[in-house]
Structures are given as structure tokens and as C-alpha cells.
Amino acid sequence: xxxSNYLETEILDHVxxxxxxxxxxxxxxxxxxxxxxxxxxxxxxxxxxYTRKSAAFTTSGATTSNSGAVEYNAATxxxxxxxxxxxxxxxxxxxxxxxGALSASKTIGAGDVFRIPAGDLDITLN
Numbered sequence: 001x002x003x004s005n006y007l008e009t010e011i012l013d014h015v016x017x018x019x020x021x022x023x024x025x026x027x028x029x030x031x032x033x034x035x036x037x038x039x040x041x042x043x044x045x046x047x048x049x050y051t052r053k054s055a056a057f058t059t060s061g062a063t064t065s066n067s068g069a070v071e072y073n074a075a076t077x078x079x080x081x082x083x084x085x086x087x088x089x090x091x092x093x094x095x096x097x098x099x100g101a102l103s104a105s106k107t108i109g110a111g112d113v114f115r116i117p118a119g120d121l122d123i124t125l126n
Contacts, residue, residue, distance in 0.1 A: 001087075001100035001123045005038045024089035027097070028052040029070050029121065031114065032084035036099040042084060048077035048110075052091050055121065066121040072114045079108035085121065098123050 003011075014021035030052045036042030050072065058067040086099040100123075108114055 001098045002038065003098050004040065004096040006095045007097045008038075024097075026054050026091075027057065028088045028091050028094070029055045029066075029116065030086040030088055030096075031072070031079070031082045032086060032099075033080045033082060035084055035101070036086050036096060040096050042086070042099070044086070045079050045082070048075050048079055049073050050075070050079060052088060054091075055087070055116075057123075062126065063122055063124045065119045065123075066116060067118060069118050070116040070121065074111055074113050075108050077110050079112075079114070081105050081107045082114065085116075087123070 010021045013019045031045045031050070032042045033045065034043035036044075053070050053072055055070045056067045057064045082102060083105045084099060084101050087097045088094045089097060106114065
């Protein structure tokens with residue numbers, strides 16, 4: 001996953017600029033049908049029962065992973081093909097923190113449930 005421009009600036013300012021960055025108390029996972037980028041962008045899902053879902057993370061070494069499954073409500077209509085995910089600091093709007101492509105795209109139709117098993121959402125720094 002890549003960090004957004006927002007998070008990169010916050011980290012640099014925190015470490016080198018002396019301005020404290022307060023980590024969000026809750027993180028939310030968003031689903032995309034078009035690629036986001038460092039500045040945001042992309043096409044996040046909307047409608048048909050979609051809402052961002054909160055996620056907790058556990059860090060070990062240079063990797064942090066979701067500590068529990070992230071499960072979305074059943075789609076009430078077609079969500080299209082999900083290609084990317086993003087991590088935000090708010091349930092709506094907010095700041096994109098990190099984003100990345102799914103290892104395999106997934107088409108979601110009415111009644112389908114999208115689920116990210118525990119440990120499958122990894123964010124790594126190298």
C-alpha cells in the first residue's frame with residue numbers, strides 16, 4: 001500500500017518539523033472501483049448499502065495488518081468491480097491515509113458480501 005500525500009506530510013512534519021501528529025482514534029476502510037492516488041482521487045463506492053467499515057490494526061516490525069475481519073453489509077444493488085481499497089481517518093469524507101490495489105478484483109452484485117479476512121490487509125514500510 002502507498003501513503004497519501006496527506007499522511008506523508010503529517011509524518012514528515014511530526015518527525016522533522018516538530019508539529020505533533022495525532023493518530024485517528026478509529027480507522028475506516030473504503031472500497032474503490034477506480035484507482036486512488038497520493039492526492040486522493042479514484043472512485044469510492046456509494047449507494048446500494050455501501051458504507052466504510054472500521055478496522056483495527058496490529059503492528060509487527062515494518063508491517064501493520066488488520067487484526068480482525070472487515071466485513072461489509074450485503075450489497076442492496078450492484079457495487080461493480082472493486083479494484084482498490086483505501087484507509088481513511090473518518091467514516092465519511094476525512095483524509096485518505098493509505099491505499100492499494102486488491103490482489104484480485106472482485107465484482108459485487110446485489111446480496112453479495114465483501115469481506116477482508118483478519119491479517120489480509122497489510123501496510124508495509126520499507
